[in-house]
Amino acid sequence: MQMQMKMKGLCHRLPYLILGAMVLHSTASAQTPAAPPTNADLKVMVDTVWVLFTAFLVFWMNAGFGCVEAGLCRAKNATNILGKNFVVFAFSTLAYWAVGFAFMFGDGTSILGLNGWFLGGADNSPEMGEVYKGIFSSLNWTGVPLLAKFFFQLVFAGTAATIVSGCVAERIHYKSFIVFTLILVGISYPTTGHWIWGGGWLASMGFRDFAGSTVVHAVGGWAGLAGILLLGPRNGKFKKDGSVQPIPGHSMALVFLGGLILWLGWFGFNPGSTMAVDPRVISHVAMTTNLACCAAILSSTLLAWIMLGKPDFSMTINGALAGLVAITASCNFVTVTGSFFIGLIAGLIVVPAVLFFDKIKIDDPVGALSVHLANGIWGTLSVGFFASAESPGGGANGLFYGGGMGSLTTQFIGTLAVGAFTLAVTLAAWFLIKMTMGIRVDAADEARGLDISEMGMEAYAGDAIEQ
């Protein structure tokens, strides 16, 4: 290992040779191992550690989504749901690597990126700003290697896909979900993402979504809604008399674990979106992210207690996630106090939202729409209400801070545009899949459980009987 290290020590710097002064230092220094890195080198080192570390935390959210979704569904479908949540990141990776990243961040028009298939093309990252030369100019504000940028953006794309998994749970074909994932992460998500984070038209309008209330969460929610519309509710969810037949989740232990995994992951999701270590910013974002979540737990738990008679644990979990989704867009543009109220409101939105979707017969087994769609929208608009020039992110004040309707309007336009586009595209995608390979398992299989019909494997095989 030592040997290869020496080799590496040498040759990994060669490519830098093209990068001018700053790196010449470090290359020079490469001759005498002892020579320490330059300050510029050190900044790249620290930033890369931060970007990868936070990306790993976001990756970890895959486990969280799987646990929450499986826990809120029935044991007879658990293997299927867990399977979906496991493979979804693999297929997201392949789609995003092949085309998604290029559509989203490759240089192109204000509508779509058009460079960088399979990450191919010029790129002299970690160079920044003017010094950056390459095809991913929209990411030239962060000074880390290209593969770090890709990996960080990838875990976000993966998140959008996992949101859908919850909406369509307990009735969709495994294969159909996989195909949809490829379309969502390969085409739809990157397009709207390009508008906002890829230097597209919404970015130019001044639309603000720091870590993805719209880019990731609302998009995932819209795509899931489209799926629900074409799938219909699970058999038995709505009684003939129109009343709701609750279908209790099979493991609150999984839900608990998933909830905390997601909460933890959000400390990568939001603070990491700086993609650079700005001490004040990452500390502020960690604080607002956590406070919004806590405020939402408070309000959702109390509201459930009042409206439903008990502190429904699943509502508390939905509430926590609602607060996290809501603060995602604004975490860096609002004050600490602002984040408290944004979270508080998120918790008040999510509980009625769950009841509402049930009432209009939208069967969302895990509350993903109430969490990611409803609060993805609220979070995006919250920038328009609570944005403060005092915040690290600065920028225009929101309505409540005397900034008038300006920012709010922009946020509203962005919300509409992204929603309309995503809903349209994903409806089409789901429809195509339905026509070709079908999306819904047959009633008998649904009754028996997808674990046996789709996976051929029970989630919890008993000892005594099976052997």
Place this chain on the structure above:
Amino acid sequence: MQMQMKMKGLCHRLPYLILGAMVLHSTASAQTPAAPPTNADLKVMVDTVWVLFTAFLVFWMNAGFGCVEAGLCRAKNATNILGKNFVVFAFSTLAYWAVGFAFMFGDGTSILGLNGWFLGGADNSPEMGEVYKGIFSSLNWTGVPLLAKFFFQLVFAGTAATIVSGCVAERIHYKSFIVFTLILVGISYPTTGHWIWGGGWLASMGFRDFAGSTVVHAVGGWAGLAGILLLGPRNGKFKKDGSVQPIPGHSMALVFLGGLILWLGWFGFNPGSTMAVDPRVISHVAMTTNLACCAAILSSTLLAWIMLGKPDFSMTINGALAGLVAITASCNFVTVTGSFFIGLIAGLIVVPAVLFFDKIKIDDPVGALSVHLANGIWGTLSVGFFASAESPGGGANGLFYGGGMGSLTTQFIGTLAVGAFTLAVTLAAWFLIKMTMGIRVDAADEARGLDISEMGMEAYAGDAIEQ
């Protein structure tokens, strides 16, 4: 995102303008994006990454406590326990943000901090030492932004509260636990914390508790003991004939997972308590923390094997946590060898402690007292026995290293003072709650399980029957 970044890049530095030379550099540099950060900037960057990263690991311990506690209790109370462990951090955050942090670290008397409600007040962090100007002088030894300091201290405060949750499990009202959490994290914990970490009278005496064997764990243990005293044992735990009726936990899988989550979290808990990246120190603390845990696993497992006939897995878990609790105070003040013996002894303490509490009819469902109280005390005293001037933390030698009784006495006084205060205050708090809202569910509900009576939701709803 790009755009806002530029904005941010600019305006987030403005506040620094007041901070004098070092930062003037970086502000100046802000003009030309390419200019790298100064060494002072870089130190703040690295330290902040470390503080946040380790804080996230400690936050993750919430999942660990929830899993261990739920796993060691019955399925019929699982939702309730998991719910408590999920919301406890939210309420801790609100209480600590509002008043707790101010009481603990705000400038004030040697008894109590009196500044910084809702983090308000002057503070020029990340400036350090003499250069620091603000109301949280007791934290001027760490060079990270204020919100990073708060977040790191917050996750510790949350830990103390979760310890209580285990002690009172399977019989307490949800609401009563929540109210107690507010009192503990808002008032009691910060007071004793101020004495030791807030520059209070124990700190001045030279009392040493590096990461909180007393500040966090013993305090949590005392508060839990108070709760148990006012709650009484779970129905059925002690038979008429006085013998113990074991109440087996419902999932060793949860216990296993929780145990490893806590072990992992402790790598944030102890090494993070440097609140700065001192390579030698954090490496040493990671080593001593792990070695003490392993030694305790060895001794607790063997002792259980001998005393109880089998290598009781729940004792192994308690042993691991006992070792971690014990080394928490001393991890930076003892040698690697010292940490081995501290852990070894912790494992020998925890097993008899569990039997002892059962014998005196203190019903502690998860062994929290044996772990956090007994070994919180042992860990605090262990500094007095094993402290070595050779250690990174240095300072006075302990008894076994020829330092005489000096340090040991101080540690002993601190243990007593904190114990007496916490027990008194929390007994009063529990009593008040009992008088006003009540603390214990009625016998029928306890028999049926708190999941239905308190939460209205089973943890593991069956498929077939329920639908």
Place this chain on the structure above:
Amino acid sequence: MQMQMKMKGLCHRLPYLILGAMVLHSTASAQTPAAPPTNADLKVMVDTVWVLFTAFLVFWMNAGFGCVEAGLCRAKNATNILGKNFVVFAFSTLAYWAVGFAFMFGDGTSILGLNGWFLGGADNSPEMGEVYKGIFSSLNWTGVPLLAKFFFQLVFAGTAATIVSGCVAERIHYKSFIVFTLILVGISYPTTGHWIWGGGWLASMGFRDFAGSTVVHAVGGWAGLAGILLLGPRNGKFKKDGSVQPIPGHSMALVFLGGLILWLGWFGFNPGSTMAVDPRVISHVAMTTNLACCAAILSSTLLAWIMLGKPDFSMTINGALAGLVAITASCNFVTVTGSFFIGLIAGLIVVPAVLFFDKIKIDDPVGALSVHLANGIWGTLSVGFFASAESPGGGANGLFYGGGMGSLTTQFIGTLAVGAFTLAVTLAAWFLIKMTMGIRVDAADEARGLDISEMGMEAYAGDAIEQ
């Protein structure tokens, strides 16, 4: 805390005094707290944070192995398996601390290290290269404190031991597994590890194993195979007619969680093996690690779907791990595209491998051999096929990149040598244990489950009946 910090700030630098110029700076600076660290200091800081952070991730893999193994076995053996996976790291730590690390990295012959029992002996880390003076020269290429080096290497040693746990599950004595762990981690693993990472004869030959496809995974696999050979299959696994009686795992939820924990842990396992923050390298390794895993998920899932009729979830999990194991040796020596194909092939290997081991009556309950042994070998050889001079790790090209048979031959020799040695030594160890303390529980206990016979404790005690 403040106080001790000041103390520390002072005394922890003293030992550096011996380390010459660079450190003299930092020591000088110690006089006036305000003085920022030097660039050399900063590099050590960042590298140490990285090494510890990634080591924590690898430590976390213990939870992953426990969950996957327990989930793929029966409920009646769950406590036993989880217990093994919990204590194994403790015993690994003790063995590696006492002798393992010395055998592996201590200065000695090309066959074995012979210095550094209990980490004793001269060492001026974090000094590097020529400047390094001490008994662990083979680790002088990384600039972090000795205890960070030890902790990082320790978590790798622990991994090898956990692999064995899966192979011998559901039939081995708790005590026998513990004793074997001490031998494996104390003697066998460090010996072959010395050959490759300790500057031994294979390292001199140019054998390349970046993060341990052979050093960790194949070795764990060989040791497990030896165990299986001496244990024989679980009762009932093979019917009289020679056909296989499947023994379904009891919880796919645990398997899912474990799979994602391991995937996450691998982001510490591979990128961390740089043991230094080289932005380009760690980004590249994170990318190749993830892509290989995703490609393997794709190929293993599709292959299982075709061969077995359903997308067997346990095969998907095995596939993911197969891809991760395979890319471990080559992650830094191959291109992104190369990693895709390495993973793709790993997925195609693991599925038939599972069927093959069943066919030849090697009862491997969790597929550990197919994952760690088969793909540990494939991953090691993959360097010889796919290595590219363009990669960050550089070095000789592999066969497919026009490098001829050179590298492939070396990789092959290393694979054989390590395999032969490990199989021989561990067969002897298992045999010795079998003769002395026995290894297999008796048939009745096996039928009743090891939880009761070995641990005296059920994993999932029911509420109603037990009380």
Place this chain on the structure above:
Amino acid sequence: MKKIEAIIQPFKLDEVKQALIGLGIQGITVIEVRGHGRQKGHTEVYRGAEYKVDLLPKIKLEIVIADSNLESVVKAISEAARTGKIGDGKIFVSSLEDAVRIRNGESGDVAL
């Protein structure tokens, strides 16, 4: 006094229960069982090895009634539980000698 044991499809439990309550029958005991019968099971493949699951989840109802109710109850159950597909299950009738209500010691039909 008659004892009725009915084995039905799990997803029919609710309908059958309602039907019985409709008849004024209150006392019902429900047991989760697994059944083997004409209904073919399914083959699961676990890690490449096939095995037949020919014990399918069923629900068993036990209802003790006064002789007079026999016909109506059997009729109610079979109608509510019928899908017409193999696997619908069976109803078994046997006679019971006595029933005692633990709460107050009442016995005979009044105890039902």
Place this chain on the structure above:
Amino acid sequence: MKKIEAIIQPFKLDEVKQALIGLGIQGITVIEVRGHGRQKGHTEVYRGAEYKVDLLPKIKLEIVIADSNLESVVKAISEAARTGKIGDGKIFVSSLEDAVRIRNGESGDVAL
């Protein structure tokens, strides 16, 4: 030979078991069941939607005894299982034709 089927409250299992052992009864088979009866269930609210849980956890004991023991056993069970509250459960008695001990083929009362 009589077969006694007793449905009791889960938390009464231990007491009843002891009472039976006290009578020298060794053979007992215990089944976890769910019961519907006079005892009202409870309403759970899951994510805002109410549903009635009217199948409550109960324990069913099956004990086969010689005719001679009938009275004492029924008495023992009903006393041990009684709380006096609705939901205490029932004891059903039927007659059995034969019993065989698998281990050694013994049949009749000696097999019990």
Place this chain on the structure above:
Amino acid sequence: MKKIEAIIQPFKLDEVKQALIGLGIQGITVIEVRGHGRQKGHTEVYRGAEYKVDLLPKIKLEIVIADSNLESVVKAISEAARTGKIGDGKIFVSSLEDAVRIRNGESGDVAL
């Protein structure tokens, strides 16, 4: 019509099932139960406190057959389930009045 209730060791289920199928018996209902009998249980120590587990996992089979099959079935079960060790279990025989196949209303022996 006879009802056979057999309590056997869980690990014997498969053999017994095969033996019955061998006799052309198709209808079998299987229930997981716990049994107390001559077979001694084991003592578990949980966190230092001992407790006896004297309810051991058993499998209960319920098979309804035509009278004519009684002997052969009892024989088949007891042979397939026998290990000769305490705990092998019991076979209980009672008579049944009627059986109805829900699917098509058939009753009597044809319904079995």
